[in-house]
Amino acid sequence: MTTLTAATTTAVQLKAKRLPKYAPWAIAAGALLVGLGGVTFAADGGPVMGAIVAALLYFVALITIATFVEGGRAARNRAASALIGSAFVLAVLPLLSVAFTTISRGADRFDADFFYRSMNGITALNAGGGAYHAILGTLEQVGIAVLITVPLGLAGAIYVVEYGRGKLAKWIQFFVDVMTGIPSIVAGLFVLAFWVMVISPIFNDGRPAYSGFAAALALSVLMLPTIVRSAEEMLRLVPTSLREGSYALGVPKWRTILKVVIPTALPGIVTGVMLAVARAAGETAPVMLVAGGAFAINGNPFAGQQTSLSLFIYDQASTASQYAPARAWTAALTLVALVLLLTIVAKLVARRSKLTR
């Protein structure tokens, strides 16, 4: 919008009439005044409705005035710019709202008790209680999932980039992409059907056993494609000259990969792993299906039920107790802080990398 009007001021004599630079702002101010004032105070709508009416007024007025002064094409251009700009506002609003609600409502129970106690013995009538067991569960499950997926995913990426020729590599690449779209609940059901109901009875006297390890398996299914995909991308960015330099010194291919290619791509790979961890830490559905949920602290992921931070939020949100919502919000604040921290650190690590797209 601004560039357009700026360009036209220099060549204004050659072209058709243009609206002055301040025109959109003036129209916006007028629309806001009429919309908010009229709807909020005169009619029965709230400020939100007023803002919507103001936005509509702005579009209508802008298009009408622009059509009248500048003609149809320029008016359509202005309308498109305004719509595209407002789309952005629409997207940022929920983000701000989620952030604000989580922080303001999560602050109530953001105390030492919350991080040092579990929900053991806390009934609907008790205040207090904490999420220590849930945080422990999240860390253990995600940790095990990382141990499983990083070697596997890295191996897969190396195969696709360095060794894979022909059909198998193509199919793997394709299905890695497809696998990123598998719903988390399906991953949970898979581990339920495969591990909990078929394999775990072998170790548990014939009865299916819910455990933190099963949750880790489900999270692995979700993390694996993300890690393969990001590692694959980073390995491709390693310059061929580095590989060739290593070959020229007589270093075999596998040692070249381990000593030259992977260290070069490492920051990017770490970024991918952290983003995958951030996504996995927030998953609720698979943990709910296979970890069983718990109220007491259980540090052993291989025996006994566990819970996770996200499952804790879901449980507390559906518990009928006046104290539960506060716990749910504080857990949500903790989880969001954890996930955003991972995401931001991951992006910073990526920025340090010398390989850029």
Place this chain on the structure above:
Amino acid sequence: MPAQRPGNTLAAGHSGVTGETVSALPTVEVPDRPAPARPEEPREVHVGEPLPKRRRYGGETYFKSLTTVGGSAVLAIIAAIALFLIIEAVPALSANKENFFTFTKWSPNALNDAHFGIASLAFGTILSAAIALLVAVPIALGIALYLSHYAHRRVATILGFAIDLLAAVPSVVFGLWGREFFAVPVQDLSIWLNKYLGWFPLFASDGRFGHSVLLGSLVLAIMILPIVTSLSREVFMQTPREHEEAAMALGATKWEVIRTAVLPYGRPGIVASVMLGLGRALGETIALAMTLGSSFVISWSVVEPGGNTIAANIANAFGEANDQGRSALIASGLVLFAITLIVNMTARAIVRRRKRFLAAATT
């Protein structure tokens, strides 16, 4: 290059190469190639040749097969998902007294008297996903265009990061936010829609409002927004500069440049990003389990309390399910898996057709 080679030539050939390379690099003379003195012996390594590839080092084959296993794990997992879901779904499906695809209620737990079907769940899944796409796609394309063609580069980086953050927020937090906070404005909106557009079947209501399809769909729309945005933004940025400049040279306004150059070029990418968003919308579980009213009727009303999806039903009904109930839920999960697999494969096939979009398809 011969495949077999005695182990002891390894060190000799190796040092020979490096030594000769240093001394005789400028004028590379290629010596007697097949080594005539010992014709049955495999060749030595000579200057100017690449190192032998196969069987040279024991670690090589070992490492290669290790990575092959890692790569094939993905295929194995997808096959295993299908296999185990089918195996575990069969008991409930054979005990079912109703048609699984046309029955609307869900009571699979009674032994010898199981009645369940996914008709209402499938309807709810498609309805909520469709509304979510209807809301999210225009906004997401607007953001993508804003980031790629309108915003300043610096501003675009920061704003793009904000959109990435939106993608990072866990779905359970969106569910909590939708239920505890967003429900109120959506209820106001529902009442308003019902008051003025109540004649339209989507906005019909008998006076009750609350955890409705509209609430769930709007939360879902916010969640798929970053997915659609990130892929379509990448695609828009790849529009050839020449196309845009050609349009500008013909006197096109910025919007006309976008309409005639950017959008046609990016169309496959847009379709693919919408499909990816659809895949996510179909499979979303917890946010919908927390915001929908979980009913088992096929109703077009989006403002009444109600609505349910296959995934949300799995989360809601899992708690009180016995073995047979779990098996029935797995059967519904199998349907969900099949649908999302088809949607995702279509999206990926479109992306793959244009190699250039490959880099954009990570998220």
